[in-house]
Amino acid sequence: MNEKHAKRIDQADQAWLADPEVYEVNTLPPHSDHESFQNLEELNSGKSSLVQSLDGDWLLNYAENGQGPVNFYEEDFDDSSFQSVKVPGNLELQGFGQPQYVNIQYPWDGSEEIFPPQVPSKNPVASYVRYFDLEEAFWDKEVSLKFEGAATAIYVWLNGHFVGYGEDSFTPSEFMVTKFLKKEGNRLAVALYKYSSASWLEDQDFWRLSGIFRSVSLEAKPLLHLQDLKLTADLVNDYQTGSLKVEADIAYRLPNASFQLELRDGDNDLVAEKVGPIRSGKLEFTLEDLPVKGWSAEEANLYQVRLFLYQAGSLLEVDRQDVGFRNFELKDGIMYLNGKRIVFKGVNRHEFDCKLGRAITKEDMIWDIKTMKQNNINAVRCSHYPNQSLFYRLCDKYGLYVIDEANLESHGTWEKVGHEDPSYNVPGNDQRWLGASLSRVKNMMARDKNHASILIWSLGNESYAGTVFTQMADYVRQADPNRIQHYEGVTHNRKFDGATQIESRMYAPAKEIEKYLIDKPEKPFISVEYAHAMGNSVGDLAAYTALEKYPHYQGGFIWDWIDQALENKGHLLYGGDFDDRPSDYEFCGDGLVFANRELSPKLANVKSLYSNLKMRVKDGQLFLQNDNLFTNSSVYYFISSLLVDGKLTYQSRPLAFNLEPGESGNFALPWPETEDERGELVFQVTAHLKEDHLWANEGFTVAEAEEVVEKLPEFVPQARPELVDCDFNLGLKGKDFQILFSKAKGWPVSIKYAGNEYLKRLPEFTFWRPLTDNDRGAGYGFDMARWENAGKYARLQEMSYEIKENSILVITTFSLPVALKGDLTVTYEVDSQGKIAVTADFPGSKETGLLPAFGLTFALPKELTSYRYYGLGPNESYSDRLEGSYLGIYQGEVADNFTHYLRPQEAGNRSRVRWYQLFGQEGGLELSANGADLNLSALPYSAAQVEAADHAFELTNNYTWVRALSAQMGVGGDDSWGQKVHPEFCLDAQEARELSLVIQPLFTK
Missing domain, CATH: 2.60.40.10 (Immunoglobulins)
Structure with missing residues (x-):
C-alpha cells in the first residue's frame, strides 16, 4: 500500500497475495536494531525483560493445495489435530512440503504459465498457532509483535483479532498488539503462504523454502521508549579524532523526562557523555573531538553507546548500540576507508545450514566469520537479502566489510534460455512495483544503518534495470550519504548507469576488466561475483588478484561461501534429489566450504592469494x-x-x-x-x-x-634381474619379487613383492579425468569425448625386450582409436632390486583440440589404505591452483584423498610429487619421480566410477586406484557455464608428452 502506515485495516483480504501494491498492512515503521533493557544490570547480562521470545514449539496445519482450515485463527477453533513444528525453522525440512532448488527459473515454470503479479494456483498454506502467557514485565507497557523473517507472506491474528500482513521475507514485520493481549491464555495465529506477488521479487539462486525461519518475539515499550536510533560515527581531523552525531526518535508520553548518553570503549571506560531533558520525541546532537580509534576489518575498534531514559529521576529504559568510527568515501572514482584505498578480498554468502536451511544459528555465523578471517577474507556480500541482525553485530565485532543487499531479485523475469527478454521484467519501469521495491530498501537501511561493518548498500541482485532502480538509488543516496550504493544489473542496460556508484560486474574475465581499468575509468570496479567456486574450481584466481595494481580495481567477491546441500539420512543432497521439478540440480554446490562446514581444498588457494x-x-x-x-x-x-x-x-x-x-x-x-x-x-x-x-x-x-x-631423483639400475621368456608371458624376477608381462596384452599382468600381488588389473593409459562442474559447463565433454576411453581400448602393436648391463628393458608400442603422430610407447627398465622405471611416451595427436591429461592408471589392492608422499600439499592441487600448496612430506588415509564435491568429479590430484608411498599392514609400493615431477592421485575409486556417479555415497571401493600423470589441464573457474580453462593451463592434444616414474617395493612404513 502506498500509505502503508496511514490507517489500520481490521480484516484480512486474500486478494493481497496477488497485488504488488499491497506488501505490508498495519506494520510499524522500520527502525534500528538497537537493544533495549529495563536497567543497567540487564544490559550487562545481555538478557532483557523487555523481550519475550515466542520461539519454540508451535502447532501447525499444512495444506499443500492452499486450502487451510477456515477461521483457524478464532479463539475457540479446535486445533487438537494440528502437528508440532519448530520456530524458527523451514517447513520443508520438518516434513511439511517439498524442498526445491532452482536458480534463475521460477519454481512453477512448466507447471503453470503465469505472469507478474499472478500467483500459482497451487499455493501451499501453513496455519501456525502459538499459545503463550504474557510475562509480568509486559503488563503495564505497550507491546509489539515482531517476525524477524518469514517466507513468503504472512497474515497474523491475535486472540481472534486481525493484526496485520507482511511480505518481505528477510526484514522484520512488526505489529502493535497491545489492545489484543491478555495476561494469560493468548492465542497467536499465522497463515503463511508460500507464494505471493512478492515471490516475483524473491527469485534468488537458492532452495525455495518457506516458513517462519527467524525468531518471533514480543517487545515491551515503556512510557519512555527509544523507537529509532541513528548514529553517524565519523573520523575527522585527518582521521585522528571522532565525531558522533546522535539522532533519536523517542516515544514521549511523560513529563519531567530526561536522558543520559554514554560513549564507552572496549574496556568499558567512559569516553564521552551527554545529559539533558527530553522535551519532544526527537533528540539530535553531536559529540565532537572524541579520542577514539578508527574501525576497520584489520582493527575492529568498537565503542558502545548507552542511552538512559529517565522520568522524574527513575530509569525506565536503557538502550545499547555498538558503533565503530570510520570514514568511507568516494574520491576521484576510488573508494577510501579512513583515507586509504580499500581492496575487498571478499566472498558472497547465503545464510545456510545443511540441516536447518536458512534458520541458521549463532554458532554457524561465528564459524563462518572466524573461518573467513583465518583465510584472509576481509569482506562479505549478503547475497541476496538482509541477514539476521546478529550477523552484522558479529561482523562489527570481528571485523568484516559488508555489502548489505536488499531482498530483491527477479532473474527469471528477464533472462531466458540463451537470451535476454525484459518484456515483463520486474520491477523494471512498472510503478506498481515501486512501493514494494522501495520498502525493501528502506526496511534494510532502517534496521542496519548503525553497523560499522556495512560499507555499501545494494539495491538487489540480477533484476535487470529500469526507472524503479533509479528511484531506489536516489532514495539510498539521499538517506545515507556516508555509504556508497551499487547495483550490478545496469550492465544489461547502460541507459540506467546512474543507478550505481560502482562499476560492479559479474564473471567478467580478468583481461576484460583490465581493459576497463586502463581506459580512464570514472567509477571504481568490483567483481561483485567472480571465481565461481562450483565443485573443483577457483583456477587462476591469481589473474584477478593481479589486477589490484590498478587503483580503480577494488577487489571482488567470490561466488560463494557455502554449498547449499541438504542433509538427509547422513547424505548431502542437491537439487532434484527430492524429486523437485523443475530443478537446477547440483548447481547449488558452489561454495568454498562444504555444506556441513568442512573446508574444501579451494580455500587454501584463496587464503594465499587474499593475504x-x-x-x-x-x-x-x-x-x-x-x-x-x-x-x-x-x-x-x-x-x-x-x-x-x-x-x-x-x-x-x-x-x-x-x-x-x-x-x-x-x-x-x-x-x-x-x-x-x-x-x-x-x-x-x-x-x-x-x-x-x-x-x-x-x-x-x-x-x-x-x-x-630443485633436485629430482633419477633411476640408476643396480644389476640385471633373471629373465624367463616363455610362450605367453615374459617374466623378470629376483630376490622377493617377480614381474610378468603378457605378450598378448603388452602390459604387466603381475607385480609381486615378498609374495604379495600388487597389480589387481591391467594398467591403462589415461587421457581423461572425471569431468568437473566447470568442464561440463564449458562443453568439454563434447569437445574431448574421444579421449575418455581411448586408453581403455589401446591396441598392442609390438612388444620386445633388450638385455642391458644392469637391467632389462621391455618395450611396448600401442595404437589408439585416435590418430597419432607416431608410436605410443611404454618402456619398463627393471633391475635386480625389483625397481621398475616406467616411461610412457605420447607422440601427440594428429587432431587439433585439448587433451585432459596424460599418464597411466594402476589398480592396486584396496588394503593399501594409507599414504605418505613428498610433494605439494597438504591439499589437492592443479596447474592453475598451486597457490596455498607447499612442498613437504604429508601423510593420511587414501579414503580421505577423495574430495567430496557435491557431485563426484575430478579430485585428489597432488602436484610436483617427488615420491608417493602406499602401504597397508604388510608393506606396499613407492612411486617416485624420474627426472621430472609427477601429478599423482591415489583414490578409492576409478575415474570411470567417479564419472558415472551422481553422489559420493553411490561409489564402491574395490581397489586403490593410482593415476600417475605427466600433466593435467587446469580446473578453471571464471564461471561454470561456458568459460574455458585459461590457455596457459590447457594441454594441446598435438603436443608430445612423456611420463617417467619408478615403481619399487615398500616393506615398512
Missing part, C-alpha cells in the same frame, strides 16, 4: 610487502625453515620485520650452511599472529612462501 602479506623468498632473502591498510607488520612474527628432501632440518627463532602499511622491503634471513647438503632444498618462511585475536590464537599462520632449489 595482506605478500612474501617471496629468493636467493636467501625475503621480499615482504605489507598490504594492510592500518596494521604494521610488527604484529606478526616470522619463522624461516629449511627442508632437505622434505624433512625439516632447521627452524629459526621468531623474527620481526617492521613495515608500515603499504611499505615493502627485502630482509636477509638466517639460514644454515647448505653447501654440503646433497638433497633438494626448500627455503620456507611463514608469518604468524603475535597475539590472540577473536578469530584465531597467537601463532596462527597467516601467510607462507618458499623457494625450491
Whole structure:
C-alpha cells in the first residue's frame, strides 16, 4: 500500500497475495536494531525483560493445495489435530512440503504459465498457532509483535483479532498488539503462504523454502521508549579524532523526562557523555573531538553507546548500540576507508545450514566469520537479502566489510534460455512495483544503518534495470550519504548507469576488466561475483588478484561461501534429489566450504592469494610487502625453515620485520650452511599472529612462501634381474619379487613383492579425468569425448625386450582409436632390486583440440589404505591452483584423498610429487619421480566410477586406484557455464608428452 502506515485495516483480504501494491498492512515503521533493557544490570547480562521470545514449539496445519482450515485463527477453533513444528525453522525440512532448488527459473515454470503479479494456483498454506502467557514485565507497557523473517507472506491474528500482513521475507514485520493481549491464555495465529506477488521479487539462486525461519518475539515499550536510533560515527581531523552525531526518535508520553548518553570503549571506560531533558520525541546532537580509534576489518575498534531514559529521576529504559568510527568515501572514482584505498578480498554468502536451511544459528555465523578471517577474507556480500541482525553485530565485532543487499531479485523475469527478454521484467519501469521495491530498501537501511561493518548498500541482485532502480538509488543516496550504493544489473542496460556508484560486474574475465581499468575509468570496479567456486574450481584466481595494481580495481567477491546441500539420512543432497521439478540440480554446490562446514581444498588457494602479506623468498632473502591498510607488520612474527628432501632440518627463532602499511622491503634471513647438503632444498618462511585475536590464537599462520632449489631423483639400475621368456608371458624376477608381462596384452599382468600381488588389473593409459562442474559447463565433454576411453581400448602393436648391463628393458608400442603422430610407447627398465622405471611416451595427436591429461592408471589392492608422499600439499592441487600448496612430506588415509564435491568429479590430484608411498599392514609400493615431477592421485575409486556417479555415497571401493600423470589441464573457474580453462593451463592434444616414474617395493612404513 502506498500509505502503508496511514490507517489500520481490521480484516484480512486474500486478494493481497496477488497485488504488488499491497506488501505490508498495519506494520510499524522500520527502525534500528538497537537493544533495549529495563536497567543497567540487564544490559550487562545481555538478557532483557523487555523481550519475550515466542520461539519454540508451535502447532501447525499444512495444506499443500492452499486450502487451510477456515477461521483457524478464532479463539475457540479446535486445533487438537494440528502437528508440532519448530520456530524458527523451514517447513520443508520438518516434513511439511517439498524442498526445491532452482536458480534463475521460477519454481512453477512448466507447471503453470503465469505472469507478474499472478500467483500459482497451487499455493501451499501453513496455519501456525502459538499459545503463550504474557510475562509480568509486559503488563503495564505497550507491546509489539515482531517476525524477524518469514517466507513468503504472512497474515497474523491475535486472540481472534486481525493484526496485520507482511511480505518481505528477510526484514522484520512488526505489529502493535497491545489492545489484543491478555495476561494469560493468548492465542497467536499465522497463515503463511508460500507464494505471493512478492515471490516475483524473491527469485534468488537458492532452495525455495518457506516458513517462519527467524525468531518471533514480543517487545515491551515503556512510557519512555527509544523507537529509532541513528548514529553517524565519523573520523575527522585527518582521521585522528571522532565525531558522533546522535539522532533519536523517542516515544514521549511523560513529563519531567530526561536522558543520559554514554560513549564507552572496549574496556568499558567512559569516553564521552551527554545529559539533558527530553522535551519532544526527537533528540539530535553531536559529540565532537572524541579520542577514539578508527574501525576497520584489520582493527575492529568498537565503542558502545548507552542511552538512559529517565522520568522524574527513575530509569525506565536503557538502550545499547555498538558503533565503530570510520570514514568511507568516494574520491576521484576510488573508494577510501579512513583515507586509504580499500581492496575487498571478499566472498558472497547465503545464510545456510545443511540441516536447518536458512534458520541458521549463532554458532554457524561465528564459524563462518572466524573461518573467513583465518583465510584472509576481509569482506562479505549478503547475497541476496538482509541477514539476521546478529550477523552484522558479529561482523562489527570481528571485523568484516559488508555489502548489505536488499531482498530483491527477479532473474527469471528477464533472462531466458540463451537470451535476454525484459518484456515483463520486474520491477523494471512498472510503478506498481515501486512501493514494494522501495520498502525493501528502506526496511534494510532502517534496521542496519548503525553497523560499522556495512560499507555499501545494494539495491538487489540480477533484476535487470529500469526507472524503479533509479528511484531506489536516489532514495539510498539521499538517506545515507556516508555509504556508497551499487547495483550490478545496469550492465544489461547502460541507459540506467546512474543507478550505481560502482562499476560492479559479474564473471567478467580478468583481461576484460583490465581493459576497463586502463581506459580512464570514472567509477571504481568490483567483481561483485567472480571465481565461481562450483565443485573443483577457483583456477587462476591469481589473474584477478593481479589486477589490484590498478587503483580503480577494488577487489571482488567470490561466488560463494557455502554449498547449499541438504542433509538427509547422513547424505548431502542437491537439487532434484527430492524429486523437485523443475530443478537446477547440483548447481547449488558452489561454495568454498562444504555444506556441513568442512573446508574444501579451494580455500587454501584463496587464503594465499587474499593475504595482506605478500612474501617471496629468493636467493636467501625475503621480499615482504605489507598490504594492510592500518596494521604494521610488527604484529606478526616470522619463522624461516629449511627442508632437505622434505624433512625439516632447521627452524629459526621468531623474527620481526617492521613495515608500515603499504611499505615493502627485502630482509636477509638466517639460514644454515647448505653447501654440503646433497638433497633438494626448500627455503620456507611463514608469518604468524603475535597475539590472540577473536578469530584465531597467537601463532596462527597467516601467510607462507618458499623457494625450491630443485633436485629430482633419477633411476640408476643396480644389476640385471633373471629373465624367463616363455610362450605367453615374459617374466623378470629376483630376490622377493617377480614381474610378468603378457605378450598378448603388452602390459604387466603381475607385480609381486615378498609374495604379495600388487597389480589387481591391467594398467591403462589415461587421457581423461572425471569431468568437473566447470568442464561440463564449458562443453568439454563434447569437445574431448574421444579421449575418455581411448586408453581403455589401446591396441598392442609390438612388444620386445633388450638385455642391458644392469637391467632389462621391455618395450611396448600401442595404437589408439585416435590418430597419432607416431608410436605410443611404454618402456619398463627393471633391475635386480625389483625397481621398475616406467616411461610412457605420447607422440601427440594428429587432431587439433585439448587433451585432459596424460599418464597411466594402476589398480592396486584396496588394503593399501594409507599414504605418505613428498610433494605439494597438504591439499589437492592443479596447474592453475598451486597457490596455498607447499612442498613437504604429508601423510593420511587414501579414503580421505577423495574430495567430496557435491557431485563426484575430478579430485585428489597432488602436484610436483617427488615420491608417493602406499602401504597397508604388510608393506606396499613407492612411486617416485624420474627426472621430472609427477601429478599423482591415489583414490578409492576409478575415474570411470567417479564419472558415472551422481553422489559420493553411490561409489564402491574395490581397489586403490593410482593415476600417475605427466600433466593435467587446469580446473578453471571464471564461471561454470561456458568459460574455458585459461590457455596457459590447457594441454594441446598435438603436443608430445612423456611420463617417467619408478615403481619399487615398500616393506615398512
